[in-house]
């Protein structure tokens with residue numbers, strides 16, 4: 430069995446490689462190493478994954494992508510390569526489009542033109558549902574906002590409404606992956622992920638806030654919250670996500686051509702204030718937190734309704750936020766020299 434992971438040197442990609450490498454003969458990673466920290470992840474993979482083949486290149490380059498599919502016939506393709514920050518997509522919408530929209534198209538076309546029929550998984554985002562301005566958000570208590578009318582969170586039936594260049598470019602890939610199942614009978618599945626966190630994540634202020642705060646805490650850097658800290662997200666530890674990928678692959682006939690919301694769901698949410706409390710308890714130290722203005726477009730709440738993926742795949746998150754955060758904190762402390 431051969432597996433391709435685009436963006437395989439990234440956070441989720443490295444966890445996918447670790448999980449799936451023992452199950453296959455060869456695992457190919459295509460990554461341009463543009464994300465900070467990826468050179469450390471690829472070094473880790475080179476040292477630990479015997480059946481790894483690393484191709485340094487960009488999904489935007491058609492010849493590179495085509496040659497990968499000419500060289501090998503794949504059983505599974507994880508398309509994770511992306512420009513991942515909304516903020517960067519606003520300052521540089523062209524490269525965001527080229528990486529996320531054109532890059533996704535190149536991967537699909539690489540498969541189509543070589544006549545392969547791998548199972549293909551696309552890591553999409555909750556941003557395809559837009560700003561959700563019409564959804565009523567209420568202050569639930571002095572630590573949380575919440576949805577007034579969506580106790581289980583946002584389901585796949587919520588209308589698509591691409592906001593921001595990132596929302597548009599990721600949404601384009603999302604729709605192309607679904608449509609290639611319809612038009613060309615591809616075995617694709619789309620997972621619309623919310624906040625994922627875990628080992629091998631080099632989070633920063635713009636993307637990956639759980640890791641960003643934990644890294645700042647270990648560094649002793651000041652912590653800044655944009656807004657009042659009552660904002661809530663559902664959070665999912667990466668090992669639970671990768672287990673969901675595995676179950677989607679094993680059950681491709683049930684999920685082919687469909688999109689699912691995948692996150693911690695309504696049972697695994699966290700506000701920033703709650704997170705800071707966990708951090709204080711875990712480290713046993715008081716933390717200095719400063720507050721700054723809300724950033725444009727920041728949502729007060731996002732919670733995925735994960736009941737559909739739970740039902741279809743019989744999957745459910747196993748790591749509660751506190752347990753997952755402890756795992757990541759330990760990983761950061763054990764890899765201090767790489768991170769700090």
Ligand SMILES: NC(=O)c1ccc[n+]([C@@H]2O[C@H](COP(=O)([O-])OP(=O)(O)OC[C@H]3O[C@@H](n4cnc5c(N)ncnc54)[C@H](O)[C@@H]3O)[C@@H](O)[C@H]2O)c1
Nearest residue numbers: 436438439440441460461463464487488510511552622625
């Ligand atoms: N982490 C999350 O919370 C989250 C949430 C929703 C969706 N996603 C999606 O999951 C996927 C993986 O995200 P991640 O969190 O691991 O981020 P990441 O930045 O760690 O991984 C993305 C990888 O893509 C690579 N890459 C960027 N441009 C490339 C290009 N032109 N060609 C080849 N490789 C390129 C980067 O170097 C990086 O290794 C992305 O598609 C992202 O949109 C992530």
